[in-house]
Each structure stands twice: as structure tokens, then as C-alpha cells.
Amino acid sequence: MEKKPMHCTIVVRLYNDEKCFGPGVAELLEHIDEEKSIRKATAAMGMAYSKAWRIIKAAEAVLGFPLILSSTGGAGGGGAALTDRAKQLLKNFRTLEQDTRAFAEQRFAELFDEEK
């Protein structure tokens, strides 16, 4: 069977002293932003609540600022929202990813013209 043409993928991560942001926490934050709840976000992703909590707390510790505003109580059991800095970071990260992916795909096409 004919193989698919070769293509490239990229993964972008942000570091300060250590890894502080990447595709995993970005996806989690997007789900929280959409669901307005960590519990609903993790259910949508098939991720354990405790794991989501660990990911968020680890990222906040390394970044040095909060990502999530949460309120407890009420009929719905409280909700969660992204902080303004989390929204800005997420937006910039996704823009960096998209632009880098577009660049890499273009450069790949130039370099690997004969390999495909």
C-alpha cells in the first residue's frame, strides 16, 4: 500500500527555569474557559479531576501567577474561569504555535520536495 506523503509536525513549549506551558495545559485551559468548570472540562476531556488540578497548580507555580479563578458553592457547585493573564498567555501561545506550524510546513515543502 502506498504510504502517505511525508509531512512535518511541531510541538512548541514555553520554559523559564523549567517547562511552564505547552499543548497539554493549553488544551485544558481552553476546555475550562468553554465549560466554566474544571469538573466539566475534565469530563469532556476524559481526564481525572485530580490530574487537571495537578497540571494547573504545577503550571501556576512555575509561571508565578494564577491561571484559574474559582468560586465554590451555589447550586452548580461553583465555577471556574481563566484569569486575564491566563487568557493572554493562552492566546499568545496558540498564535505562536499556529504561526510556527505554518512556517515549518512551508519550509518543509521547500526542503523536502523530492522526498515526498
Next chain:
Amino acid sequence: MEKKPMHCTIVVRLYNDEKCFGPGVAELLEHIDEEKSIRKATAAMGMAYSKAWRIIKAAEAVLGFPLILSSTGGAGGGGAALTDRAKQLLKNFRTLEQDTRAFAEQRFAELFDEEK
């Protein structure tokens, strides 16, 4: 203690039907090219010979062409060299990586000016 300024890293991988080339096999091929021997290359990298062999054979299977020319016997126990296609692939991959990294770092600087 002050954290280091934030920076970005990128990982580039090549896929056809599945992953066929990335930084791990690239580094291994560079060591083989330098040492002219799989055994010496793995010793330099602290990698098991059997692991290197598996990595090479898996990449060759997915790529659909040979990466290594090996000769056995002789006083030195035989040697290994990269095929021409392996050399070309390695060169293109490293160029793609370097150019993509340079682009991402530039774009990061533009986007994250205030976060750093």
C-alpha cells in the same frame, strides 16, 4: 530567586503514515556518521546497542529506505556509514529544525514582549 526569562522550544518530527523521523534518530545518525560504527556511536551516547538497532530498523521500515550501510568483519569488527538518502534526510531535517527554531524565537519575542 528571580526566574529565568521565559523562552520557547520547538520539537520537529516527520510523519508519513506514522512517525518516521525526529530528533532521537537524527542524533543517533550523526553519531554513527562521526564514529563510522554503530557500537562506538552508542557508547558515545550511553545508549544500548540493541536500542540503537531497533530505532534504526523502525525508522527504515516506516521511511521505506535504508539509512545505514554496514560491513562486518575485519580487525575493527566492521563499520557503518550513512546511506546517501540518510545524509540528505538528516541535512534537510536539521535545516528545517534550525530555521523553524529561529522563526519561533523571533515570533515569541514579538508576542511575549510583556510576559518576559
